[in-house]
Amino acid sequence: MKKIAIFASGTGTNAEILIRHFEMHMDAQVTLLISNRADAGAVKMAQEYGVETMIVDREQFYSTRSVLDELKIRAIDMIVLAGFLWLIPEILILAYRNRIINIHPALLPKFGGKGMYGKHVHAAVLAAGEKESGITIHLVNENFDEGDHIAQFTCAVDAGDTIETLAAKVQRLEHEHFASAIERML
Numbered sequence: 001m002k003k004i005a006i007f008a009s010g011t012g013t014n015a016e017i018l019i020r021h022f023e024m025h026m027d028a029q030v031t032l033l034i035s036n037r038a039d040a041g042a043v044k045m046a047q048e049y050g051v052e053t054m055i056v057d058r059e060q061f062y063s064t065r066s067v068l069d070e071l072k073i074r075a076i077d078m079i080v081l082a083g084f085l086w087l088i089p090e091i092l093i094l095a096y097r098n099r100i101i102n103i104h105p106a107l108l109p110k111f112g113g114k115g116m117y118g119k120h121v122h123a124a125v126l127a128a129g130e131k132e133s134g135i136t137i138h139l140v141n142e143n144f145d146e147g148d149h150i151a152q153f154t155c156a157v158d159a160g161d162t163i164e165t166l167a168a169k170v171q172r173l174e175h176e177h178f179a180s181a182i183e184r185m186l
């Protein structure tokens with residue numbers, strides 16, 4: 001049984017779908033959710049599913065090896081970032097090389113990098129006059145949004161689209177494809 005740790009700091013809609021997807025799975029399960037915000041919706045949600053949660057602070061995340069130790073103690077095989085905004089420290093990248101997956105709400109390499117998250121991404125896509133947006137599921141390396149791509153899925157950007165309508169289309173793609181992409185990686 002492969003064990004998955006999710007890192008999430010937002011609402012946690014993707015994290016919830018992953019927890020549910022792997023709940024009765026034969027080969028994998030989400031056994032830990034790590035967040036940098038105790039009040040994140042993702043934390044409350046995970047607790048409701050009985051998934052262990054852990055809150056980390058900046059000092060602990062970047063200046064100690066305690067997160068890696070906690071992951072190792074629990075024999076975590078794979079890390080999934082589902083709305084986690086901090087850069088992943090090298091110690092985790094090295095220990096989990098090619099086993100850390102992120103989902104980004106745009107078609108990388110465009111509209112990625114520091115500060116490109118949530119509404120900022122969709123605003124930039126609209127401002128650039130793109131005809132298409134979508135999601136990128138990718139491996140995580142030392143730089144924001146730069147690891148190898150695992151899969152991309154697209155949606156049309158229509159003339160009347162606003163940040164909200166585009167965000168909804170992109171979120172639909174995330175909810176539809178993230179779990180199966182992770183399953184293929186396992």
Ligand code: GRF
Pocket residue numbers: 010011012013014015042081082083084103104105118174
């Ligand atoms: C998603 O849009 C994902 O692409 C990005 O963070 C967001 C998380 O949303 N990395 P949610 O908390 O899962 O609803």
